Amino acid sequence: MYNSKIIGLGHYVPDNVVTNQDLSAMMDTNDAWITERTGIKERRWVKPGSGDTTATMGVKAAKIAIERAGIDKDDIDFIVFATLSPDMYFPGPGVQVQHALGIKTVGALDVRNQCSGFVYAIAVADNFIKTGMYKNVLVIGSEVHSHGLDKTTRGRGVSVIFGDGAGAAVLTREEDTSKGILSTHLHSQGEHAEELVLVAPGMGKRWVTDILADNNPDDESYFPHMNGQFVFKNAVVRFSEVIMEGLTKNNLDKEAIDMLIPHQANLRIAQFIQKKFGLDDDKVFNNIQKYGNTTAASIPIALTEAWQEGKIKEGDTVVLAAFGSGFTWGSVIIKW
Numbered sequence: 001m002y003n004s005k006i007i008g009l010g011h012y013v014p015d016n017v018v019t020n021q022d023l024s025a026m027m028d029t030n031d032a033w034i035t036e037r038t039g040i041k042e043r044r045w046v047k048p049g050s051g052d053t054t055a056t057m058g059v060k061a062a063k064i065a066i067e068r069a070g071i072d073k074d075d076i077d078f079i080v081f082a083t084l085s086p087d088m089y090f091p092g093p094g095v096q097v098q099h100a101l102g103i104k105t106v107g108a109l110d111v112r113n114q115c116s117g118f119v120y121a122i123a124v125a126d127n128f129i130k131t132g133m134y135k136n137v138l139v140i141g142s143e144v145h146s147h148g149l150d151k152t153t154r155g156r157g158v159s160v161i162f163g164d165g166a167g168a169a170v171l172t173r174e175e176d177t178s179k180g181i182l183s184t185h186l187h188s189q190g191e192h193a194e195e196l197v198l199v200a201p202g203m204g205k206r207w208v209t210d211i212l213a214d215n216n217p218d219d220e221s222y223f224p225h226m227n228g229q230f231v232f233k234n235a236v237v238r239f240s241e242v243i244m245e246g247l248t249k250n251n252l253d254k255e256a257i258d259m260l261i262p263h264q265a266n267l268r269i270a271q272f273i274q275k276k277f278g279l280d281d282d283k284v285f286n287n288i289q290k291y292g293n294t295t296a297a298s299i300p301i302a303l304t305e306a307w308q309e310g311k312i313k314e315g316d317t318v319v320l321a322a323f324g325s326g327f328t329w330g331s332v333i334i335k336w
């Protein structure tokens, strides 16, 4: 058995900055509400016609990660792509990345799992490497939310939160099992699937044929729905549990955490976790202020920025943790 370790990170966000002020021109909202409830000041939204899509942004982030990993694209043995906003209903963007990067015909797997998508994707990659099946795995999280949000006052409880962007990591085999990814922890609770959901188009509740036949402008089923307070309350509990689970599994206490990268769901959630674990400001990385919640992209974007800013050093204990739609949640414990 091997461990895996992250040897390259990259991110890409679209140029187009949308401030809270900009949103208040579209709907009944304001900077004070958004800042106080979420910590978000601005986000990036893909400009129509810019060519940025979930797949193309993923490719841009991946190119940077591969270059920084110091390997050739042909050394990649497998691709895992996490998103809830694929360019097409099917196939998913993993195969688009394989083609765009000109990688030989390696496997490409698409991971759903929404806000915890990147954590799930890392767990998949880690376990393929651990067993010796693959040596180098490219993991991507990328989202374009902006084309699918209800940008009217009706949708303000959701649309002010989400942003677009992509992040990527290259994982490789690590023979020293005291280093790299020490453990991953994944959970789900499907009884709450509809508390944070996009119903349509789906083959269960809202068929495409229904939507076309109804042609109803009041139909909200193709916009994301979130029971915000319920999600918030569950998030703070599950984040704490799954971080604790990872620490306990590795006989670490909370003082061992050098850097916590939480999924950027809401600054208030991150602050709650920081307080609960008694972590100093320099041990929790947040960039939701600039990017909003980019779902599967939020952890790899934050991890890349933290690394670029020199906030992660060799030997550090780095914790990734996420919670979101499903509900699904998870953590990753890394000895960098």
Ligand code: UT7
Pocket: 028, 029, 030, 033, 034, 037, 038, 115, 156, 157, 158, 160, 161, 227, 228, 229, 230, 231, 232, 235, 264, 265, 266, 269, 293, 295, 323, 324, 325
């Ligand atoms: O990433 C996946 C996981 N997602 C999360 O973890 C998100 C978890 N939830 C949250 O972050 C918060 O629940 C929100 C930020 C979504 C909402 O904050 P809240 O403090 O729970 O607000 P609320 O939904 O209870 O709404 C409070 C009030 C309502 O008005 P009334 O009924 O009190 O008159 C809303 O209509 O704020 C109103 N409101 C807004 N006002 C201005 C909702 N959205 C907005 C808005 N601007 N954008």
